[in-house]
Amino acid sequence: MRVKAGEKKGIIAMAAGIAVLLLSFFCAMPVSASSASERNAEELSEMRKDLPEMIRKAESGNPEDQFLLGFVYAAGIEGKPDYKKALYWYEKAASQGEETACYMAYVLYVEGMGTKCDLAGQKSGPGN
Incomplete structure (x- = not known):
């Protein structure tokens, strides 16, 4: 499927919304809270086997692979969220123009997840 130039921003905005929803779902719910969260834990456990390959792909410099690695961290x-590693990979992807990774890094900064939150000291951010 080919994406038209005008549709790209809408798709990116939708992806960002979904990513935030999934991030909040994975991070906010305890693993034993419901059968749905247990399924998510099982899926993450299955993905854990692929983690070395995911790291290799991300280290090769592909921003989509870097974003994905940030998301799974x-x-x-690895059993619990690692926001510091997630932020590292989001920043790598964002530096190459991956807009959703930029947004996710911003969310982590604002929430102080994986980094120190310093909104008063920020001089720039999305929209500035």
């Missing part, structure tokens, strides 16, 4: 692929 934030979701808790």
Whole structure:
């Protein structure tokens, strides 16, 4: 499927919304809270086997792979969320123009997840 130039921003905005929803779902719910969260934990456990390959792909410099690696670290692929690693990979992807990674890094900064939150000291951010 080919994306038209005018549709790209809408798709990116939708992806960002979904990513935030998933991030909040994975990070906010305890693993034993429901059968749905248990399924998510099982899926992450299955993905854990692929983690070395995901890291290799991200280290090769592909921003989509870097974003994905940041996302699974934030979701808790290693058993619990690692926001510091997530932020590292989001920043790598964002520096190459991956807009959703930029947004996710911003969310982590605002929430002080994986980094110190310093909104008063910020001089720039999305929209500035």
